Amino acid sequence: MxxxxxxxxxxxxxxxxxxxxxxxxxxxxxxxxxxxxxxxxxxxxxxxxxxxxxxxxxxxxxxxxxxxxxxxxxxxxxxxxxxxxxxxxxxxxxxxxxxxxxxxxxxxxxxxxxxxxxxxxxxxxxxxxxxxxxxxxxxxxxxxxKLIADIGLVGFPNAGKSSLLSKISHAKPDIADYAFTTIRPQLGKIMYNDLKQVSVADLPGLIEGAHLNKGMGHKFLKHIERTKQLLFVVDITGFQLSSKTKFRSAFETVILLTKELELYKEDLMMKPSLLAVNKMDLPDAKDKFSELVKQLQNPKDFSHLFGKDEIPGKNMEFQHIIPISAQTGEGIEELKNCLRISLDEQSNQEKEKFSEKQLLNLRNSNLLYSDLSSKYANVEITEFH
Structure with a gap:
């Protein structure tokens, strides 16, 4: 409860x-x-x-x-x-x-x-x-x-986002054993050995129906718009908001989070995304993780678990799926490395696109100059004395 x-x-x-x-x-x-x-x-x-x-x-x-x-x-x-x-x-x-x-x-x-x-x-x-x-x-x-951050943490309440932020950065968010620990966005920075800094925003937990502004959904979903990438954080044991709501497995959690983002703003589906599967220190976590990976590889085979209005039009393609434990620190360094690699790849792609655009503009200007030169090449110039 x-x-x-x-x-x-x-x-x-x-x-x-x-x-x-x-x-x-x-x-x-x-x-x-x-x-x-x-x-x-x-x-x-x-x-x-x-x-x-x-x-x-x-x-x-x-x-x-x-x-x-x-x-x-x-x-x-x-x-x-x-x-x-x-x-x-x-x-x-x-x-x-x-x-x-x-x-x-x-x-x-x-x-x-x-x-x-x-x-x-x-x-x-x-x-x-x-x-x-x-x-x-x-x-x-x-x-x-609207917060500006490199990474936005996305997840249902009690997925361990606050604990994760405290492990990967110097932020000191509130951490407790009840669902809504994070009630306002928290910002932290990951510091790398080469002095590179990556900002991470821990956003308050979404709930089903967030796109309809349930649980102040719009108030927090809008902050996701200003992050470069998304890091989904899910509890490997699943999630249940209260005794009156349905229990959701880790796989269902991923699908429903995806649907909430899609319904709020479809453009969010275009952001590069990673998945951190938390609480891997708990019993049977490894078996559940293997099952989750299989389900994510073939999500259509498990569509019977959802209502028609719960299935997203397009599933998230995670660049990395990392098993972690924010409690013990397992997988934290690997997660930080994956975030760095993903952001560097995005930065390089943006630079390439910018260079291609500049080159295209240069070619177009050269073609225009060439056309004008040929057009006026035979024009007779009359000199006045």
């Missing part, structure tokens, strides 16, 4: 991944008609990516959630050109997608110091506007946090 205490609810309430803000650019300054003076432009509102910032800090520091830039200075005899109003900068965490009220994407903050112009200041009064200034732009925006 799943234990859900008051402390769980309080802790979950401290995690925020969406925030709605009101922003307004500053008004322009008045012009000076008698001397043709121009008022200063109003300040702009920007969002800037900063480390060690989270959305809850923004909400706590600015409870009104209003951000207004300074007005431009009026034109005057001592300064015919009015000064620009002060810009307003909102510090936000890396990994933010900024959208407007209609859901249209304004921009993304993918690395520290990335900036997005949110609301422009109004123009100062000048001759064209009869020396009257314009108001600043008003905009209601949403800051939507």
């Amino acid at each position: 799943v234990r859900c205490s008051c402390s769980f609810l309080r802790k979950y309430g401290n995690f925020m991944d969406n925030l709605r803000l009101f922003t307004k650019g500053g008004a322009g300054g008045m012009g000076y008609p008698r001397l043709g003076g121009e008022g200063g432009k109003g300040g702009d509102v920007w969002i800037v990516a900063k480390k060690r910032v989270n959305l809850k800090q923004i909400k706590d520091k600015y409870p009104q959630k209003r951000f207004v830039a300074g007005d431009g200075a009026n034109s005057r005899i001592s300064a015919l050109k009015g000064e620009k109003g002060l810009d307003c900068e909102i510090s936000a965490p890396v990994g933010i997608i900024v959208t407007d009220e209609r859901g249209q994407i304004i921009g993304e903050l993918n690395k520290e110091d990335d900036k997005i112009l949110i609301a422009q200041g109004g123009l100062g009064g000048n001759l064209l506007s009869n020396f009257l200034p314009s108001k600043g732009q008003k905009r209601i925006i949403h800051l939507d946090l």
